[in-house]
Amino acid sequence: MLNLSCPQEQLHVSVQTVSHGVSGRSTQPVQNNIYLESTSSGMRLVATDLEFISLEANIPATVRDQGAVTVPARLLTEVIGSLAGEEISLEADDHSTLRVTTARSSFRIRGMSAADFEMLPPIGDAARLEIPQRDMHSILSRTVFATSRDETRPILTGALFKIASGGIDVVATDTYRLALSNLTVDTTLEDGRSAIISERALNEVLRIIAADSDEPVGMVLSDSQVEFQVGAVKVGSRLIEGQFPNYEKVIPDDCDRSVTVDRAEFTNTLRRMLIVAREDSNRVVLRGSEGTLSITADSQDVGHAEEQIPAKLEGPEPEIAFNARYLLDALGALSHDEIVMQLSQPLSPGILKPADADDYTYVIMPMQIM
Amino acid sequence: MPHIRILDEMMANRIAAGEVVERPASVVKELVENSLDAGASRIEVVLEEGGAKLIRVTDDGCGMDAEDAVLALQRFATSKVAVPEDLGQIATMGFRGEAMPSIASVSQMRITTRRHDADEGTMITIEGGEFTDARTVGCPPGTTVEVGQLFYNTPARRKYLRTTATERGHCTDWIAWLALARPDVAMKVSHDGAVLLASPGRGDLRAVISEIYGSNVARQMLPVDMDTGVLRIHGLVSRPELSRTTRRTQVFIVNGRYVRSSSLGHAVGEAYGILLPGGRQPLCVLHLEVPSELVDPNVHPTKIEVRFRNQGEIHNLMQQAVEEALEEAGLRPGRSFERRPGLPPEQAGRWKGPGFEEQTRARRLRLNPFFAAVDERDDGLEVHAAEPVIEAAFERGSQPERETTLVAEDRLEALGQVAATYIACRAGSDLLLVDQHRAAERVIADQIAGRDGGVQRQMLVLPMTLELTGAELAAVEEHRERLNEMGFQLEPFGGSDYICRSVPAALVDGSPEAALRSIIEELAEWGTVGNDEVREKLVATIACHAAIKSGQALTDREVHELIEALNASPTPAICPHGDPIIVTVERGELDRRFGRTPVTGAR
Numbered sequence: 001m002l003n004l005s006c007p008q009e010q011l012h013v014s015v016q017t018v019s020h021g022v023s024g025r026s027t028q029p030v031q032n033n034i035y036l037e038s039t040s041s042g043m044r045l046v047a048t049d050l051e052f053i054s055l056e057a058n059i060p061a062t063v064r065d066q067g068a069v070t071v072p073a074r075l076l077t078e079v080i081g082s083l084a085g086e087e088i089s090l091e092a093d094d095h096s097t098l099r100v101t102t103a104r105s106s107f108r109i110r111g112m113s114a115a116d117f118e119m120l121p122p123i124g125d126a127a128r129l130e131i132p133q134r135d136m137h138s139i140l141s142r143t144v145f146a147t148s149r150d151e152t153r154p155i156l157t158g159a160l161f162k163i164a165s166g167g168i169d170v171v172a173t174d175t176y177r178l179a180l181s182n183l184t185v186d187t188t189l190e191d192g193r194s195a196i197i198s199e200r201a202l203n204e205v206l207r208i209i210a211a212d213s214d215e216p217v218g219m220v221l222s223d224s225q226v227e228f229q230v231g232a233v234k235v236g237s238r239l240i241e242g243q244f245p246n247y248e249k250v251i252p253d254d255c256d257r258s259v260t261v262d263r264a265e266f267t268n269t270l271r272r273m274l275i276v277a278r279e280d281s282n283r284v285v286l287r288g289s290e291g292t293l294s295i296t297a298d299s300q301d302v303g304h305a306e307e308q309i310p311a312k313l314e315g316p317e318p319e320i321a322f323n324a325r326y327l328l329d330a331l332g333a334l335s336h337d338e339i340v341m342q343l344s345q346p347l348s349p350g351i352l353k354p355a356d357a358d359d360y361t362y363v364i365m366p367m368q369i370m
Numbered sequence: 371m372p373h374i375r376i377l378d379e380m381m382a383n384r385i386a387a388g389e390v391v392e393r394p395a396s397v398v399k400e401l402v403e404n405s406l407d408a409g410a411s412r413i414e415v416v417l418e419e420g421g422a423k424l425i426r427v428t429d430d431g432c433g434m435d436a437e438d439a440v441l442a443l444q445r446f447a448t449s450k451v452a453v454p455e456d457l458g459q460i461a462t463m464g465f466r467g468e469a470m471p472s473i474a475s476v477s478q479m480r481i482t483t484r485r486h487d488a489d490e491g492t493m494i495t496i497e498g499g500e501f502t503d504a505r506t507v508g509c510p511p512g513t514t515v516e517v518g519q520l521f522y523n524t525p526a527r528r529k530y531l532r533t534t535a536t537e538r539g540h541c542t543d544w545i546a547w548l549a550l551a552r553p554d555v556a557m558k559v560s561h562d563g564a565v566l567l568a569s570p571g572r573g574d575l576r577a578v579i580s581e582i583y584g585s586n587v588a589r590q591m592l593p594v595d596m597d598t599g600v601l602r603i604h605g606l607v608s609r610p611e612l613s614r615t616t617r618r619t620q621v622f623i624v625n626g627r628y629v630r631s632s633s634l635g636h637a638v639g640e641a642y643g644i645l646l647p648g649g650r651q652p653l654c655v656l657h658l659e660v661p662s663e664l665v666d667p668n669v670h671p672t673k674i675e676v677r678f679r680n681q682g683e684i685h686n687l688m689q690q691a692v693e694e695a696l697e698e699a700g701l702r703p704g705r706s707f708e709r710r711p712g713l714p715p716e717q718a719g720r721w722k723g724p725g726f727e728e729q730t731r732a733r734r735l736r737l738n739p740f741f742a743a744v745d746e747r748d749d750g751l752e753v754h755a756a757e758p759v760i761e762a763a764f765e766r767g768s769q770p771e772r773e774t775t776l777v778a779e780d781r782l783e784a785l786g787q788v789a790a791t792y793i794a795c796r797a798g799s800d801l802l803l804v805d806q807h808r809a810a811e812r813v814i815a816d817q818i819a820g821r822d823g824g825v826q827r828q829m830l831v832l833p834m835t836l837e838l839t840g841a842e843l844a845a846v847e848e849h850r851e852r853l854n855e856m857g858f859q860l861e862p863f864g865g866s867d868y869i870c871r872s873v874p875a876a877l878v879d880g881s882p883e884a885a886l887r888s889i890i891e892e893l894a895e896w897g898t899v900g901n902d903e904v905r906e907k908l909v910a911t912i913a914c915h916a917a918i919k920s921g922q923a924l925t926d927r928e929v930h931e932l933i934e935a936l937n938a939s940p941t942p943a944i945c946p947h948g949d950p951i952i953v954t955v956e957r958g959e960l961d962r963r964f965g966r967t968p969v970t971g972a973r
Contacts, residue, residue, distance in 0.1 A: 149879065150880070150881045150882075150883070152881045152884045153883060173831055173832065175830045175831050175832050175834075176828055176829075176830065176831065176878055178831045245832045250831050250832060280826065281826045281828075281875035281876065281878075282875075283826055283875070300820075323828065323875070323878070349829075349831065363831055365828065365829040365830060365831050366829050367828050367829070367875060368826075368827050368872065
């Protein structure tokens with residue numbers, strides 16, 4: 001029978017982290033619970049939808065007896081969160097009821113038998129690499145937002161990891177734009193590997209890693225599963241099966257004009273334009289001329305908005321319409337001072353990238369009025 | 371009988387070419403139509419093995435002499451069209467002249483015919499299009515055409531025939547439609563010796579319906595008869611208790627010809643409105659008599675689709691005709707109060723609440739440019755309009771508040787979401803429930819349809835590849851332009867594949883591929899339909915896919931935004947598919963339910 005005690009703060013953080021693994025949509029009620037186990041060394045918490053997300057945390061605890069139980073995730077999170085700053089004792093009984101006690105309080109949470117709780121199979125024969133958290137954060141934060149929400153095209157709901165000996169490409173597309181981030185790193189992998197990883201798992205990784213940390217993220221990849229290890233937390237997922245589209249083919253190489261602008265200025269302008277544009281599919285028109293980029297938005301019902309910002313223009317004067325939200329997504333993921341847009345014809349794809357770096361390419365498709 | 375002439379090449383080209391003979395049913399249709407054109411009063415059809423083995427059509431029509439009979443079998447021989455001008459006034463059915471030679475070329479055919487004024491008849495035998503025998507015979511007046519072993523010389527076509535039961539079903543469908551189109555002609559059909567259908571030919575439509583759908587159905591049909599002087603709509607529609615899930619049992623006959631028209635079906639559905647639960651369709655057999663210059667049936671070789679010069683007007687008149695029939699039967703609230711002449715305008719036209727009836731009417735007024743010209747007899751909202759051309763008033767926006775949007779006291783005020791599906795609202799002292807999905811569909815459809823300069827489209831990084839079935843391919847080829855206008859840029863990609871390079875911007879947060887696939891499937895299923903209808907359907911389908919779903923929890927802000935947008939819609943009560951958006955529980959109803967005596971002053 002599970003019987004242990006541990007500090008509230010650490011337990012609360014772990015319960016909160018792991019509860020993201022509960023989809024709430026599982027047809028087996030027990031999968032909507034958090035699995036708690038007391039092991040010889042401490043406590044293990046697991047939640048999984050058995051498909052695209054599995055979260056596991058291990059924390060130290062004073063273990064009095066070994067055992068496991070499952071309890072509703074939200075209830076447990078609330079209860080633990082309400083018991084500020086105390087040593088908490090957890091004790092399960094034969095009927096899968098969990099007693100949560102502190103010096104003053106006592107809760108009894110009705111749970112379900114741990115025997116019925118399923119987990120992803122242990123990750124088998126696998127390749128392993130380590131990447132600093134800041135690098136992982138950078139490649140994920142610039143790409144994962146471009147994954148598709150359209151569940152009728154499952155492959156695009158994940159990002160492609162293409163790992164070679166000299167580096168990693170991460171690619172995501174929802175067919176309206178495509179984000180490609182490249183990290184040069186010695187992966188110590190002799191033969192390359194590709195995997196399509198669910199947006200759900202990647203967003204969890206993004207949530208728990210730090211943008212400015214040199215601590216490593218472990219990435220373990222088998223033929224059917226992936227596991228990210230961040231400190232005491234593991235994020236697992238089944239890989240999405242299928243063939244990711246050939247992304248190299250869609251990156252245009254015939255852009256004959258470019259516009260370089262200040263990222264912050266462009267971002268703020270687009271946000272203002274969006275007030276009008278959002279009433280009409282977020283459409284903004286970009287026109288470059290004589291050292292300025294003019295950005296306009298028109299909406300039949302709302303009105304008109306227009307703004308000019310200084311720009312460095314090269315080649316013929318560009319004119320093209322984009323979904324402002326797609327531009328803002330990429331601008332928000334970058335931290336560079338200047339960005340460059342490489343464009344050609346009004347109906348041809350454009351590229352947005354940092355002005356002074358080659359590790360990020362964002363292909364964005366224009367809009368057209370019929 | 372008018373003399374048969376060979377169409378010159380120009381004429382032949384002007385008539386859309388295409389395959390006429392698809393299956394035994396198409397032969398039955400062509401032969402029976404020929405018999406009707408020959409002035410028959412009795413037609414007998416004998417089928418064997420679903421028509422694949424034998425189709426024999428015997429009539430007591432005018433018959434042909436030997437010369438005409440031979441001419442009838444030459445390609446593009448037709449006695450009905452001589453010069454291009456005539457195409458404007460096609461009044462008979464089988465004007466194309468393609469049918470007989472086409473049928474003869476894929477079967478073993480024998481024609482036995484005698485003119486009423488001739489002493490002897492002619493028998494001609496043709497095999498696979500070759501004349502094998504022609505002789506003089508003794509026979510009764512009229513014509514018998516026997517078509518044996520259909521597709522015997524085109525094994526590929528024969529292979530595509532379905533089971534005997536299926537083919538027989540298609541044949542009887544056609545004869546049923548033709549019998550409903552011509553209640554004055556007695557028709558009898560038998561299959562492998564068993565009589566399947568026998569219409570009495572007394573000119574009594576109800577009797578034909580009784581024969582086809584059963585006496586129980588026939589008893590529950592209500593008469594429709596509306597005559598505008600230019601156009602007449604008459605026939606029978608079912609009481610609301612009698613409904614089906616499909617529109618298959620809706621039969622429309624335009625100038626004596628069976629047609630398919632989802633526009634007319636829609637009009638009938640609109641007339642029933644909330645009398646029928648969602649998804650249920652009334653039965654009907656409705657004849658339209660319109661001047662032939664308003665109809666262009668020369669659209670497809672099988673001539674099932676009609677195109678009206680002013681589709682919208684016909685739609686509205688059809689709806690009105692059925693509404694009147696329902697009102698006559700006391701099934702639909704009449705508008706006697708509003709119709710009373712001499713009422714001050716502000717009372718006559720003012721809405722009593724954002725109810726279904728009034729908005730349906732407002733929509734009709736708004737959509738129908740011919741309304742003022744054709745409809746002066748019925749109508750509450752119209753009484754107050756002194757100007758003859760109501761549409762002009764709308765165009766100028768001189769009375770927009772009253773007519774096309776909810777008046778201030780009838781604006782919906784959102785109270786909250788119910789069951790993640792409905793939004794409870796208040797308007798004046800009434801309680802209203804709004805279907806959130808349908809409301810969102812309406813708002814999006816208004817945006818798409820009302821946008822000046824066309825639909826916004828989003829180009830795709832990766833074009834979608836679509837593998838299409840035969841029917842889908844045909845539908846995409848036919849409607850590619852309309853799909854393009856709505857934002858789906860489609861291009862052939864070899865074989866039966868197409869690629870799609872852009873999608874409507876309204877769909878980017880949804881599943882545009884799923885939407886496109888369902889649109890193509892629907893187009894394939896509808897067969898040939900008019901462009902306006904396709905456009906309307908596309909808007910409805912796109913709106914449906916882009917709209918919030920039933921079961922989706924909304925924030926208070928989203929609820930309010932949706933209701934505000936609905937308040938701004940010209941037709942807030944009807945979703946693009948024609949279903950009601952709002953259910954009203956009036957104050958009086960609440961009082962009744964609580965057993966409260968109506969408070970003085972409450973309506």
